[in-house]
Structure formats: C-alpha cells, structure tokens
Amino acid sequence: MTTDPGFWLLQTLNALQLSMLLFLLSIGLTVIFGLMHFVNLAHGALYAAGAYVAASVSAVAGFWAGLVLAPLAVAVIGVLLYGGLIRRMRRSGPMAQVLVTFGLIFVALDLTRLIWGDIALASAMPPLLEGRLSVLGIDYPLYRLFVIGLGLVVFAALAFVLGRTQIGAMIRAGVDNDAMAACLGINVERLFFIVFCLGCALAGLAGAVAAPLLSVSPDMGLQILIPTLIVIVIGGLGSLQGAIAGSLVYGFVQTFGAVLAPGLASVLIYGLLAAILVIRPTGLFPAKG
C-alpha cells in the first residue's frame, strides 16, 4: 500500500463526500422515525424523485434552479403522502406501515419509469463547480467539496434549529415523549406534519445533489435505501448526532474498506452493523436516554 500522504487525503475526502451524501438522506428518515415512530421505507423513492426533478429542471433552467425546485417538489409529494396515507397509518402499527411504504417503493418505481423512461438520465454539473481545487497538494473535484460543504451546512443549521430554537425544543420534547408534549399544549400532530415535509424536502435535496455525481435511474432509490437504513441503525434512531455519526462510520468504512480490503468491502459494513446491534442495540447516539 502506498505511503503517499496525498493518496490518503484523497481517500479521506472521498469518505467525507459519501458520508455527507448519506447524511442528507438519513437525517430526514431518522427524524421522521424518531418523532413519529413511523418507518418510511419509501424515503429512497423520494430521493429518486428529487434526482429526477432536478435532472429535468436543470436541463431547462440550470443546476441551481433544480437544486431549489427539487426539494420543494418532493416536499409537495410529502404533503400529498401525509394527507392521503401517512395520517391514516399513524396508529396502525409498524408492520402495516412497513408494508404500505414498501409497496409505495414499487408504485414510485413504475411511475418514474412511465414518466421518464427506462434509460438512465444524467444531470450536468454547474459550470461554477466543474473544475478541480488544489487542497494540500492534491487536485480534488470542486463539486465533491461542494457536497461536503453542503452536508456540513445542513448539519449546522439543523443542530442550531433543534438545539437553540423553540420549535427545536418542541421537536425534542415530541421525540422524547409525545403524549406529555401534547399535554403541555404542543400541537404534536402539526409538528409531525412539518417534520415529515422537511424530511421529504431533505430527501429531495439529497437527490438533487446526487444527480450530477451519479446517474439518475429508476432503481436509484432502491439502491440507496439499504445504506440509509444501515446509517440510522448504526447512529441510533431519531437523533441528529446519530445520523451524522452513522453517516461518517458508513462513509469511512466503505471507502477505506474498498482501499484496504477490497475483497471484504461489501461485507465489512454489514459485519459492523451486526456488531453494533449486539454491543449497543440502540445505536451510537440514540435519541432517548
């Protein structure tokens, strides 16, 4: 193995970039789960929808318009989902919820195939982020640095909202004990609705960010679902710290696994998942003490 420090810095940046992409995706899922005890397996489908909307919009109006419109469009899908399905399913138990949202994955898959076709699309990078930047002696693609930066900004913003604002305190109270929070006069149901839509918008944002990096294909939502679930199980359900920690663990294990033990790369993360489930069944940073 090489001892060139540039090589290892490059791999660290790669790991960070993958982590931040997963963070954007898993934070929405984990907060929805933590607050609503609702398992939304269709989260990956929302991510795919975000990528498709971003690819279509950016072909007409440029990357930045897509980056803004995709989360909005997916939030609208979230509103429809909440009104039509989720609210009814709130009290029906995890098994029914898992089955319904699992079914939604396939509905979404065929809808994207009907609307956008089977051939994978691509979305162009914005000219501003097309080049490479020299970081400590290595050339790294600017767009990947943008993904890392965006992940950190979203993390900081959510940490601020959840930790320092009134609505954050209400969300934390709802996650901790929703019945008690309701008794204190917090409209928990409306809080759920806001959080659900925000979670959807973040999935859309993740899709829009991923579109220029990867290809946009109907099954992309299905492919990202398992990594996202691993992230939130490792990190601990329902917590921001858990989502970022889980994403970093996944990104680094996946990247350095591919470098150091390529034969084991695909198994390594599952091994770690099993180990964490045995040692700390609630994850690294569970929302409830």
Next chain:
Amino acid sequence: MKRHVLAALGLATAFAVPAHAEDPVRVGLLLPFSGVYAALGNDIEAGFDLGLETFAPDSGFEVIREDTEVKPPVALAKTRKLILQDKVDVIAGVVSSGVLGAVRDAVHGAGVPLIVANAGNDDATGSACSPWITRMSFSNGQVNRPMGQWLHDQGITRVFTLAPDYAGGRQMIGGFVEGFTAAGGEIAGQEFTPFQKTQDFGPYLAKAKASGAQAVYVFYAGSEAISFVKQYDSFGMKAELPLYGSGFLTSPLYVNAEGPAAAGVVTALHYVPTIDTEENRAFVTAFEARTGRLPSEYAVQGYDSARALVEAAATGARGRAGLGEALRQVQFTGPRGQTSIDPATNNIVQPIYVYETVQGDDGMTQKILAELPARPDAANGCEMAPVAN
C-alpha cells in the same frame, strides 16, 4: 383489360395460397420489459420487430411476447409457458446471463431452439453449450480479448483494470487480460467493485492512479457506466491515465447521459452505429425512422436475431428440430459486417470495432479507430452434439 387484371390476381392468389396455407412459425420473444434491463429489452424488441418487417414483409411469423422481469424464476416459468402452452417453434431474446442460466436446461431438455439476443456468459457457448442454443449477440470474452493485443500495439504495457464483481464483469476483464498478457502486457492491478452497490468510485480511482499503470481498462454498463465515466472525468484522470474499456461503457444507448465526460474514451464492441457500410446505413435509417433514436448494439442484436430466424425459415426448415438445425448454418452480412455461427460452439463469429467516443454536432458520436478481424472463441469445454430428439 379488367379481365386480365382479375386473371393476374387470381393467378397470384393461386400461387400465394400454398405459402399461406402453412402455419406461421410461432416465436416466443422472451425479454425484460420491466426491471433494471427494461431499456435493453425495449431496444432489442424494436430491433427484432424491424428485422421481421424488413426480411419477412409478408409475415409468416407469429410473435408471442413474455416479460422476464430480469428474474430467473419468472423467466423459467414464462419459458415453460411458451414451450408447453403456446407450443412455440423457437424462442428468441434473453438479456441477463442469470436468466439464460435458468432457462438453459428447459429449452435444452424440451428441444426448443433458443436464439440468444444478448446474454454474453462465456459458459453458455462453452462448458454449458447446447445444440439448441444459438447466440446472435456476443460472448463476454469475445468483445474484450482482441482489445488486449490492440492496446499493446498502441505502446501501452501496464494497465489497471476495474469491473463490477459478478460473472459478467469477471469474464469481460478475463478476456481482456488473456489477450493483453498474451501480447506481452502487464497488469498493474485489478479491482472488482460490489455489483450495483457502488455509488462512489472515488476510492478505486485513487488506487488506479497510485498503481503506476499507463492506462485503465474497465467494464461497466447501464447506470454504473454513467456514474463511472462522469466520476473518472471529474477527477481529471483522462489526461494522465487514458480510459479504455469494453464498449458497453459508452454504449450509444446512454452515451449522451455521460455527455462530454465520455469524450476521448476508447472502447471495443461488436457494433457501433457509425459503421460505414451500406447494410448499416440502411439499418440506422430504418431504426431511426421507427424509434427516433440511433440503434445501439442491443438493437442490432434483436435485428440480427430476427434475420437469422427468417433466413433459417427461408431454407424451408419448419418445426423445432428443423429450425434448430437451420439456425446453426445461418450466415449473412448485416449491419455489423460478415457474421456466421461457429459450428463448434454455436456462438456468433463477428468483427470487433475499436472506437473513440467524440463530441459530434448532435451529441456524442463514435469514431471507429480499427476493425479487428472476426475470430471464433475457443471451445472452452463445449462438445457440440447434432440437434436430435
């Protein structure tokens, strides 16, 4: 005058009757119309339909379509339905090698000829070959092996290889490595990435860069190919470490999704739409008129499968055994050039084109650099028996 016309008409019908009195050849078209390979299935179907229309304009073929969903058990059930219930004379299609593996024993056991229109698994015309299975597409090794010699001739002696970790990926790279090392080249390193689980190729690209290779040779297809080519370009590696590969990497089916990132990538394939022959120009024009897009290698495989079937039937062969035997003798000059069936393995023998993807006036296009001569695969343990019931 009118009487003459009527007489002529009557005469024509009299001659036409015997031909139409015959039952049409029943063809089962077994393709994925849903699932990850739906785009491929649709392209093959369009090519197949165009082939039937072009070479058998008065029909004589009845096509029954079944969707494999790219699931081996589903495909096997559909194959049994085609054989037992629809009583087809011949089956064409099959995109995934997994599906081919699942239906192989069913068609072999029932004695139904199968024209493979994609699935490139080397074993299907190697150790698991069958007199009933004729392949009109390609074999994984066939597409890549000649590229080894060609790349070495360009003065490249150290190469790093990358491919997804499944049988197809390993056979594609295996074929290349065989040709490249036989020519005197050296493999600087090899990686197989988790199939359909790799979103970020960054870690592997950095390894390729650090390996001291002069070039990178890869096989990826579909959405993985798009991600790979774009990420390779975004790291700015094309200038110092040129990218070569199996032609599926920059297939015309999705090269425009890769866009300028694919410019300068040199790959080898059995068909590109820019082949400058009369047969190909006619095919491209007809296909474009029909679908509004350029034909891909998948489309030509469907087209040639239909043509092979028509030519086999034109010899007068009927029934499963008759058509099976006739399919093995088929040879013609089509869009891909001179093609024939290797009697030792039932695999197609065809030239391989080395092409560079370049920016054209209307999206990306293919510039042919070399046409490598057609060579049959080694038998690889295939012992071909004659078609018999």
